[in-house]
Amino acid sequence: MSIQVEHVTKRFGTFTVLDDVTLRVEAGELVALLGPSGCGKTTLLRILAGLERPDQGRIFLHGAEVTDQRITERRVGFVFQHYALFRHMTVAENVAFGLTVQPRAQRPSATRIQEKVRELLTLVQLQAMADRYPSQLSGGQRQRVALARALAVEPKLLLLDEPFGALDAKVRKELRRWLRRLHDELHITGILVTHDQEEALEAADRVVVMHQGHVEQIGTPDDVYEHPASPFVYQFLGDVNVFHGRTVQERTLADIPPLPEVDSVVSADVMDEHEVTFVRPHDLEVNRSRTNPSQLEATVRYVLTAGSRVRLELTAEDSGQTIEVELTKERYRELNLREGEVVFVHPRHRQVFKIPQS
Amino acid sequence: MNTSIIAAGKDLQWKDSLTTESSLVRRLLIAAAFLYLTLFLFVPLVAIFSEALKHGLSGYIESFFNEDALAAIRLTLLVAAVAVPLNAVFGVAAAWAIAKFEFVGKQALITLIDMPLAVSPVIAGLIYVLLFGAQGWLGTWLAEHDIKIIFALPGIVLATIFVTVPFVARELIPLMQSQGREEEEAAITLGASGWQMFRRVTLPNIKWSLLYGVILCNARAMGEFGAVSVVSGHIRGLTNTMPLHVEILYNEYNAVSAFAVASLLTLLAIVTLSAKVLIERKTASPDRLKSRR
């Protein structure tokens, strides 16, 4: 089922949570709403579910407007952030709930419900837990019960609110891969809210980056990671070095590595704009000697070896700015760097944004 | 008692010696607590049953088997049977609205519900006398239509409802607020109707607190003295509840019977306290759900 959100605005009191949000999700897609807390992503999800009403704008599900439709008529599955499992019911009773509350005429027979519950519990790999209570399950298991419960009513749309937010790192990773595989099997349209960029990039077909009630960028995970549309997206998706400058013309300004090969300049070339250059730590090339006049001279302050990567903290000679660099172990060994030594850095890849002077 | 305090003290000695008191201070504090509770709780509790059984078991039982005592018991049960269900149903309704929704005037409603707790029981009776009494606002109209409220059953029921009206709602509101809306919202997203949601999700989650609220409400309803005293008129065998019957017997120097009836009310209080302990255990223990099966 496709989803269309048109110019949706939502305020709580004087605070605007969603400001003229428009987006489209194709049938069968798994889309992640990504953003820091307070960006409006959960509110948007709740509006799609029918748990909240937008102040302005319209919602279409499968081409039909549902803005004023009650939640029960929308046939959406909703997985709550804290699972909202019924604590007094067993796992099986939780999963069966949506079926047992159907009007008698539509309700499947008791044996059919049992069968269905068994199928769903097999799907989420919890067959053995059918008679347990939520309090006896681990966080990851509860999450899967919540998912099975939402799927039981065969929704056309599955909405997940921070589904892995309360889990520890290892379980999160397992579950989101599992969710991805499950989605590939079921082909149900899904929207997932998360503040974890890794989760969004890994699980979703497309990512919607949100910030302060606005949509900053919509695109495939590669798209938003490789070609961020705004400084916010750049900074939100991974670590980044930020270099400030004043105008494009004055490239000689000490704090900009004056490089000819600029990858992308986003806004138009206008004088007297504040210019910001973004470079990811792993996009910085480090050399022991100057090979190129545009290289930046810096001193190694700290070397942090974490797992397969090595992180360097450098101080630029001219501006004193701290620069973060990420190297592979091999490159690090090759360079044989010590703290206090002088190196020359230049970006392989960077992006420049211009912000009008305020 | 002392030996086990010392034993517990040894256990604490090295582990917590920095964050607890010397064993002397500890013993003095426990002794002070016990002395105070003995004077104000234990002695009175023992005294009630001791006085009631002064003339032996037969004297005790005789106190109940007379017209007036039985009438008082019947009236008390009747009043509670009307007041408690009404307060329970409307208490649940109020708790639902207050705990699950945000609306203008919510604090005012909470204040209104709590008000009877702040008001003297004598005033609780007085307001109904002023409303329905012979000189009251509706007194003339009621007299014309031959409806008796004050010095009759309806007045007693009304005064009792007033005094016990906060208990169920107060027990439920904090619990329902802490449980949040998510489980109910989940039920709705899964297609449950309002009634299905309430019966299958809300009610099971609040049943123990609701039960305790009802038990407490019942204990206070059966034991209410001041408010009922004002509106009852003390008509023997007719408008005398058990607490009023206790007063009459006591004032007639029939201490044994007074304490016998009082002991019944005391048992009710003890049952209420036990229910509180049991329900607290039930709701606090983490594997309560396991024992359900």
Added chain:
Amino acid sequence: MRFVLKQPSVLPGFGLTLGCALFYFSLIVLIPLSGLFMKTSTLSWEQFWDIVVNPRAIASYQLTFGASLVGALINGIFGAVIAWVLVRYRFPGRSLVDALVDLPFALPTAVAGITLTAIYASNGWIGRYLEPLGIKVAFTPLGVLVALTFIGLPFVVRTVQPVLQDLDQEVEEAATTLGANRWQTFRTVIVPELWPALLTGMAMAFARAVGEYGSVIFIAGNMPLKSEITPLLIMTKLEQYDYSGATALGIVMLVASFVLALAINLLQWWSSARHMHQ
């Protein structure tokens, strides 16, 4: 945007339950209580004032509020000790004591009244030991104090206990590692934490005692100007069909109750605001 009376929600039953609650609580509580104020308005100010400052009334206020205050102070001290002992120490009978603390709340006041009278009378279990010392409790103002202390007992214990339970013992350990002795830790770390709850509990005990009737009238002796509490004076006026007199005194009591309820709310707000910042 229209003025929002209620935040939208998908949960059903708001109109029904709020409607029922408003109807019921207005009928049972609001309308009867406002009847009291309406009745007062039929009195002239002079009439009202004469009743309210009558020497017998003044004496009853002094006894009611005085004994309630002393009772609250006694409960403040012993209630804090009991709460401390219940939370911090393990001793035989602890859970029984914990359960029995609520007895004054659950026991009908008339039962408490006759029982306390029987015990503290000159031939009673405790009274007979006080008599030779020249202390008469039953049928004196001291008896009023005993009854009001009894009914106020649970309040301080039950407000202090949860705060004490939630008190982070690491903070005490921190104080100790910084060189504070036990008494210093108690004074500078624990007492400031307990203080709002203790005051709230005392205010609640005081408020309850001010309105108390059943447990007092048996033990008080009810001598006008000497051992007569205000609720009893109202009762006496009612029995003499002096509705105006009863109403005027009722208003005094009611206003006092509201002021106390407001004070308690402020105290609770204060104590919860303190905890939010920590």
